[in-house]
Amino acid sequence: MRLLIVAVGQRIPDWAQSAYDDYAKRFPPELRVEIKTVRTETRGSKTLETLLCAERDRIQAALPRGCRVVVLDERGTSLTTLALAEQLRGWQLDAIDVALVIGGPDGLEPGFRAAAHQRIRLSDLTLPHALARVLLVEQLYRAWSINAGHPYHRE
Numbered sequence: 001m002r003l004l005i006v007a008v009g010q011r012i013p014d015w016a017q018s019a020y021d022d023y024a025k026r027f028p029p030e031l032r033v034e035i036k037t038v039r040t041e042t043r044g045s046k047t048l049e050t051l052l053c054a055e056r057d058r059i060q061a062a063l064p065r066g067c068r069v070v071v072l073d074e075r076g077t078s079l080t081t082l083a084l085a086e087q088l089r090g091w092q093l094d095a096i097d098v099a100l101v102i103g104g105p106d107g108l109e110p111g112f113r114a115a116a117h118q119r120i121r122l123s124d125l126t127l128p129h130a131l132a133r134v135l136l137v138e139q140l141y142r143a144w145s146i147n148a149g150h151p152y153h154r155e
Contacts (some may be wrong), residue, residue, distance in 0.1 A: 003097075071103070
């Protein structure tokens with residue numbers, strides 16, 4: 001099974017890339033985590049709808065066929081770490097790739113967000129996109145470690 005993070009926005013600070021890479025390499029071969037970045041639409045004088053639709057098309061092109069689409073959304077379901085671990089266990093049992101989508105500065109196109117299989121939120125706080133990538137991969141690793149009985153997570 002593969003976890004694919006699809007994130008709108010090309011450039012992230014070196015510290016964030018380093019932190020992301022550190023967690024991504026910790027996953028076992030049977031649960032790979034990858035990231036695909038999607039170019040942010042040039043703002044200019046375009047309408048918000050035009051921007052979001054262009055980004056939606058790029059996101060959809062990056063998604064593996066038949067994957068479960070989970071969008072990160074400020075109005076999504078709030079999960080505890082243990083609930084995320086249970087969710088990850090379910091995804092692994094389904095044996096279908098999961099794409100976790102992080103929208104751009106203006107979020108995600110409403111139709112795409114509504115059509116996703118699931119909507120979750122990382123925090124009640126507003127996070128910069130670079131930090132959201134790091135937080136997401138760390139929590140996915142923590143969820144895996146709980147399910148694997150690895151001592152990374154302590155309660």
